[in-house]
Amino acid sequence: MEPVLEKLGEAVEFGKVDKNSPYPPNLKGQDGADELAKEALDSGVKPTDVLTGALVPAMDRVGQKFSENKIFVPQMLMSAKAMGAAMAHLKPFFQSGDVKTKGTFIIGTVKGDLHDIGKNLVAMMVEGGGWSIVDLGVDVNEDAFNQALAENPGAVVGLSALLTTTMANMEEIVRKVKEAHPGTKVLVGGAPLNDDFRAKIGADFYSPDPRGAVEYLKDLAA
Numbered sequence: 001m002e003p004v005l006e007k008l009g010e011a012v013e014f015g016k017v018d019k020n021s022p023y024p025p026n027l028k029g030q031d032g033a034d035e036l037a038k039e040a041l042d043s044g045v046k047p048t049d050v051l052t053g054a055l056v057p058a059m060d061r062v063g064q065k066f067s068e069n070k071i072f073v074p075q076m077l078m079s080a081k082a083m084g085a086a087m088a089h090l091k092p093f094f095q096s097g098d099v100k101t102k103g104t105f106i107i108g109t110v111k112g113d114l115h116d117i118g119k120n121l122v123a124m125m126v127e128g129g130g131w132s133i134v135d136l137g138v139d140v141n142e143d144a145f146n147q148a149l150a151e152n153p154g155a156v157v158g159l160s161a162l163l164t165t166t167m168a169n170m171e172e173i174v175r176k177v178k179e180a181h182p183g184t185k186v187l188v189g190g191a192p193l194n195d196d197f198r199a200k201i202g203a204d205f206y207s208p209d210p211r212g213a214v215e216y217l218k219d220l221a222a
């Protein structure tokens with residue numbers, strides 16, 4: 001592997017955003033994801049190779065360590081931020097169509113619910129898995145999901161809920177999304193959910209963490 005891709009993968013895995021970033025302390029003063037992604041592209045590495053050779057595997061490792069409780073939310077947020085810094089350099093290539101994404105993932109926290117930290121993590125990890133993200137934010141109702149689906153046919157939908165009261169709103173959203181866009185896959189997650197609840201509301205998949213979401217989408221795209 002190109003040395004610059006190896007360094008970039010490490011920067012993302014350990015959350016080194018850019019040269020000025022003080023975190024992590026052992027990489028102080030060294031280039032971060034921002035500089036390394038730019039260097040890779042400037043030196044002629046293809047954008048797809050930057051994504052699939054460095055960023056996606058790095059986020060895979062991050063997701064795995066998070067699932068195994070080897071790292072925690074702050075470290076994952078720093079990795080996601082580093083990923084974002086690198087992705088900013090790749091965005092123009094995605095937008096021009098030079099790099100194909102695996103598909104579009106529409107995500108939102110369901111109506112009545114303002115919690116967005118977990119939802120944002122899932123969105124960032126899925127983006128790291130090579131998907132385009134349409135993030136509808138918080139307090140999102142079925143009409144907004146259906147509108148986004150109309151604009152992005154074939155997209156997969158992700159619903160997040162953190163409150164026992166708002167998880168109940170997922171059922172109506174799943175039903176209305178599937179009525180308006182038959183065949184749409186709906187993935188659900190959030191602390192109060194479990195797979196029994198997922199089955200009861202007719203969603204397709206439940207994941208307790210971002211990694212499970214990434215793995216599910218990887219299987220769908222295969």
Ligand code: B1M
Pocket residue numbers: 073107112113114115116117118119121122157158159160161162163164165187188189190191192207208209210213
């Ligand atoms: Co609120 N809150 N909160 N809160 N809050 C909880 C959730 C609560 C458990 C605290 C408690 O009482 N112990 C409780 C819910 C009780 C319940 O219903 N079971 C609660 C409450 C009651 C409330 C209010 C009603 C409080 C009030 O006003 N009386 C109010 C509701 C406002 C509203 O939404 N309408 C409220 C408000 C808030 C703040 C605004 C202050 C703030 C949110 C800030 C923000 O999100 N921007 C907040 C916070 C921070 C929390 C706690 C402390 C932390 C939540 C969090 O971010 N966790 C939380 C208590 C706790 O969890 N310790 C609490 C970290 C995050 C990474 O985890 O979101 O679970 P999580 O996401 C995980 C997984 O669940 C999963 O992946 C993520 C990473 O592993 N996941 C998915 C999440 N979505 C997924 C989607 C997927 C797949 C996986 O696929 C699509």
